[in-house]
Amino acid sequence: MSTTLDTSRADVPLLRLIGVEFRKSVDTLAGRWMLIVIAALTLIVDLIVVAIANAADFDLRLSSLLWSQKNVMLPIVAAMAILLATSEWTQRTAMVTFTLVPDRWKTVAAKSVVALLLGTAAFLLSLGIGGLLTFAGGHWDLSFSDVTVRYLTWVVFLAQALGLGFLFLNSAAAIVTFYALFVLGTFIVAPIVGPLLGLKSQFVESTWPWIDLYRATFLTYHSDGWPSGDLWGQLATSSLIWVGIPLAIGIWRVLHAEVK
Template sequence: MSTATAPMTLDVAGTPTVPFGRLVRVELRKLADTRAGRWLLISIAALTLLVLIIQMAVVLGQGLHPKYIDFLQGMNTTTGILLPVLGVLSITSEWSQRTAMVTFTLEPSRVRVVVAKLVGLLVISVVALAAGAILGALANVLYGAFSGNTVVWGSAGKFVVYYLLLYLFGMAVAFAFGALVLNSPAGIVLYFAYQFIIPTILSIAAALMSWFNSLQPWIDFNTDQNSLIDGTIHGLLWVKMAVAGVVWLVVPLAIGIWRIRRAEVK
């Protein structure tokens, strides 16, 4: 006599396929797994160190009296420009390297994958800023030791926060452009156009048209961030930067996510 055994079922209703923390860790690992991402990170670290060494040699050789913020700005020369390229590659590589099918099969929710990628990039931004801030502090201390002059720190904490915002904005905008076009070369070109060409065009337009002069700060997100670099941001400048951020960050990112949700995966 045999006894009937009830079939076992597994209730997975409402349970994410992959824990979000694991998704973030996977996306962080993927940033350095590709040759492009790995060499980009290595290049950023090497160039940042080289710039600080050159800056140290110049200030010591010419008898200048730099402050901590000067070394922090030197660090931003390479990191602030090149690091956002990683933001473009993080999302476009899924299509250029044809890994999107595997990624979205393991985690069907494309929005969760996009958010995990973005969180991973923000973590990288914090790590890059921390490394740069430590290198800048070391350069400032070495300057005092080699020159015999008093080391000036100024409002170091405030500027570190401002530069962190710069990194976060740059990485997020680059990511938004990458999500918008889903193509690595096009995303990189679009980001550098936003970084260097569009602000020049807007500045020329503001100089030639008086009515546009008052409009420019409300739509020129890149130029607005200069007030973070020199520490002069206050009051209305925050509002103008927020409005411009909607134009260059929120809108492209929203369109990019909408496109990713509907894009055909091959």
Template sequence: MSALTTVPAAGTHRPVRTARPSLPRLTLVELRKAINTRAGFWLMAVIALVALAMVVVQIFTGDAADRNFADFFGGAQLGIGLLLPVVGILAVTGEWSQRTTLTTFALEPRRERIVTAKLAASAVLAAAAVAASLVWAALANLLAPVITDASASWEFGFEGLGRVLLFQVVNVLVGSAFGLALLSTPLAIVLYFVLPTAWTILGSLISALKTPAEWLDLSTTTTVLLDGELTGEAWGQLGTSLALWLALPLVLGTMRVLRSEVK
């Protein structure tokens, strides 16, 4: 018995339905884009090396009581936090600089999903950087007692890990928000570092700005996540500063991406 094959009648066309990529798949694609370029790959490598360098310096400096897992891990975050926003900027602006957005939006016309995937990919990269610093801190805590008089304490809670993760995710998302708002890699990098720094300087020099700076100075409100007490006021200050430096450019940038003409 031969198999029967159904052939569409001549002149008829059946629409081909293709499943749109899911958000996790889009996020994986954006992750690949972020680290497959030379700039992205070497930036992530530099972040890992900076974290390692911070840990190595801590092994040979400071008091013996400070050479423990928590301090090694915390000390590595400052260098990471300085560079991670650039990762977020590149993740967003890279395609606009290389003019490959037309291909991306042709494959997924719903631009808001692309924006969400880029933000999610940036957050995953921040988590990866934190994970790398955990590894360096653990290795340092094993090595330090052998070559120094370190205490080698392993005391560290999940609350501390959550704070650090939140700190780094906030940093990278602020960078992404600047990238969305400006859609230019050099301009976004320059303004990301210049504007908050200028606000910090003005807040410290002008007495009338001292109180507003306590609520709008991003460096102050986020540093409390690493080494401060998270009171209700501290959370309020963090939320207020993020409304200015994260939410506002993110909303403006998303609106710009949704309305921009892609060439």
């Protein structure tokens, strides 16, 4: 008896794929624990900042709370995005996924949307907990544009995490690379190495701000109101180098990688 393929059925819709990818991220023991850890760390970091502010008699500000939360929460959310991007390749389910959904761009789009949703939820959680503590005994010093700009920096780093996940197709390599870039760029290169090199070279001084993603995101995150045009330009060019290129190559690799 011969068998035939039914090619008359419609493709899997994108919204269904988004739902599947979302369940794969949160409807597992590991996914649920990561969400619990994010919420717990947010509260713990905020309480530490509140305790320090009270002990030192500092004015508790929402901007300080959000900055402290960002350095703790964002790497964890980025790891979730990377695990989402690499799941087919690390769990060896690529054959099943891409057989059921031959249009790989749909899977890439669904994963990107879910990563953005998870990042947005984490940012709102950060803002909510920080806001409650601020109202209880602090100062809300951020306007709507300030909050929007801070959210955009989260999106930049989430896109970088996705790009590294698609690029390496390996969870461990992508997570280690993201963490190394995040820690070195945020705490060493942007505040120390860049300024020191700029003191010795006028070319570096004029060029460095346009290629240093972590300096650009730091200044954007801490800008008072809407950033200047130069700062937007520096964020755009540095994001193109450190986010756009890995993301473009990574998406191309997912679309063309051989499934073994």
